[in-house]
Amino acid sequence: MTTMLRARTFLLGTAAALSSLASLHGEYVKPGPESNFTIHPDQPRQTIKGLGFEIQCDSIASGNKGMPEDISGVPHDLTPDERARFCKEMLHGFRYCRLAGGLYWRGLDADKKQFIGRWPEQSAELRDMIHDAGVEGVLYEYWSPAPFWKASGKLIGPGWNNKLRCYTSKFKDDPDYHGDVDAFLRDFAAACTKDLQTLRDAGIPISMWGLQNEPFANTGYSSCVYSPQEYSRTFTAVAPAIRAFDPKIWITADDADTKYVLPALSNPATAKLLDAFTVHQVGVNAAVVKGPATPKGFDQPSFEDEYEYLQGPTSPGRCMNTVQYIMNWFQRGRSPVWFWIHALKPIGNVEASGYGLGFWRPPSYNGPIPDEYSSLQPGHWTWNKYNWNSVAGFLKRMPWDSRAVTVDEETVSESLRIFSFLRPDGKLVVVLSNRSSAPHTFHINSGINGATFQGWRYTPEDDQPDGLGKKIDATQQGPTISPQLAPQTWEFWEQN
Numbered sequence: 043m044t045t046m047l048r049a050r051t052f053l054l055g056t057a058a059a060l061s062s063l064a065s066l067h068g069e070y071v072k073p074g075p076e077s078n079f080t081i082h083p084d085q086p087r088q089t090i091k092g093l094g095f096e097i098q099c100d101s102i103a104s105g106n107k108g109m110p111e112d113i114s115g116v117p118h119d120l121t122p123d124e125r126a127r128f129c130k131e132m133l134h135g136f137r138y139c140r141l142a143g144g145l146y147w148r149g150l151d152a153d154k155k156q157f158i159g160r161w162p163e164q165s166a167e168l169r170d171m172i173h174d175a176g177v178e179g180v181l182y183e184y185w186s187p188a189p190f191w192k193a194s195g196k197l198i199g200p201g202w203n204n205k206l207r208c209y210t211s212k213f214k215d216d217p218d219y220h221g222d223v224d225a226f227l228r229d230f231a232a233a234c235t236k237d238l239q240t241l242r243d244a245g246i247p248i249s250m251w252g253l254q255n256e257p258f259a260n261t262g263y264s265s266c267v268y269s270p271q272e273y274s275r276t277f278t279a280v281a282p283a284i285r286a287f288d289p290k291i292w293i294t295a296d297d298a299d300t301k302y303v304l305p306a307l308s309n310p311a312t313a314k315l316l317d318a319f320t321v322h323q324v325g326v327n328a329a330v331v332k333g334p335a336t337p338k339g340f341d342q343p344s345f346e347d348e349y350e351y352l353q354g355p356t357s358p359g360r361c362m363n364t365v366q367y368i369m370n371w372f373q374r375g376r377s378p379v380w381f382w383i384h385a386l387k388p389i390g391n392v393e394a395s396g397y398g399l400g401f402w403r404p405p406s407y408n409g410p411i412p413d414e415y416s417s418l419q420p421g422h423w424t425w426n427k428y429n430w431n432s433v434a435g436f437l438k439r440m441p442w443d444s445r446a447v448t449v450d451e452e453t454v455s456e457s458l459r460i461f462s463f464l465r466p467d468g469k470l471v472v473v474l475s476n477r478s479s480a481p482h483t484f485h486i487n488s489g490i491n492g493a494t495f496q497g498w499r500y501t502p503e504d505d506q507p508d509g510l511g512k513k514i515d516a517t518q519q520g521p522t523i524s525p526q527l528a529p530q531t532w533e534f535w536e537q538n
Contacts, residue, residue: 434509
């Protein structure tokens with residue numbers, strides 16, 4: 043979400059993979075008309091826990107330029123019927139909701155030490171949304187600690203003092219801690235666990251926790267800057283408190299090119315506290331994912347917890363790229379989970395098209411209404427089909443706790459991708475995508491004699507809110523199936 047982040051994404055892969063977003067619409071080397079693949083159902087890999095989304099449950103200015111005091115967000119702005127439709131039609135199937143502490147969850151107690159709902163109903167609105175959608179729990183990640191803990195005394199940056207109080211030269215004269223960094227961090231750790239208790243007391247379940255979103259970012263919305271040494275020292279102080287609060291909560295760390303948390307992980311006892319690295323490869327070409335992004339020497343998985351397109355509108359090419367990016371993270375990256383950024387964005391925000399799976403019209407919005415949303419009533423929402431289509435099949439056709447399996451590709455093409463998994467019931471599913479300019483036949487040997495596979499086709503232009511795809515008339519029989527995919531399509535082939 044920042045200029046620095048955009049620059050950083052270009053360091054995460056080869057120059058060819060990241061040459062420009064225009065390449066999302068093209069292909070590197072035109073593939074031949076057919077190719078061969080072997081799937082090994084007897085070689086299971088990681089458990090795929092499911093997908094996640096972020097919720098804008100409070101206001102942010104258009105273009106991320108500040109945080110208005112207006113009370114506006116989702117589900118708050120939606121009418122009761124639209125809230126129910128939102129949970130049933132869009133959110134059902136997601137396992138996790140990313141909740142931005144200090145940004146979209148930014149109400150404060152009297153001492154400005156703790157986060158609470160910014161209006162009386164906010165926590166109940168979130169609780170009911172999570173329950174009604176069947177979401178397991180939130181990934182609670184700080185964009186900024188509460189103002190008491192910061193040298194700036196405010197949530198937003200930028201500024202030299204947009205950091206924890208204990209990491210400034212003036213801390214030796216601090217009226218509360220008098221330079222005692224360890225005492226400060228003990229109290230900060232206690233405050234972090236109290237923030238989680240506040241959510242739990244409100245009926246909001248917690249599945250994951252993160253110390254700081256993009257610890258390098260010094261922005262005009264909520265943020266807090268750390269050096270690697272500061273981040274690691276803070277993580278070392280806070281992570282044990284989170285583990286003690288609830289050992290089931292996954293503790294994550296924003297890797298930011300793997301440098302921020304690595305000093306802390308040099309201690310084996312601290313390394314055991316980290317369950318996963320999070321990665322932001324925002325808007326990059328799917329080809330950047332060549333394999334696991336876990337730093338060398340560590341066993342913890344990595345996963346993308348914020349994928350979107352920073353500039354410009356959604357498009358068919360970006361839809362196809364997102365499909366292949368998800369496939370590559372699960373097949374090549376061996377990731378256990380994957381997050382799109384926003385479920386809904388307000389129609390008045392310039393970033394909405396590249397960010398949201400859909401749009402809503404806030405009742406308080408008085409700005410210009412794009413023609414395509416002229417009939418959208420206040421308090422109602424609609425689909426952003428290219429973004430929605432890219433994730434819908436994985437929500438509806440990949441049950442929680444599926445297992446990825448090994449796939450051998452005779453010839454690797456970035457225009458033709460494959461991903462295969464076993465559902466919890468043991469049935470095999472093969473996902474295929476073709477973003478080349480010509481039809482392509484995938485010859486797939488599953489090794490399962492006598493198996494029958496049913497196909498479901500998706501395209502960027504589909505108008506299918508249910509996300510189930512279009513049923514392909516003819517089934518195929520194993521052990522080898524040979525689906526032919528039209529250009530710019532993807533398909534799920536499921537063992538009956």
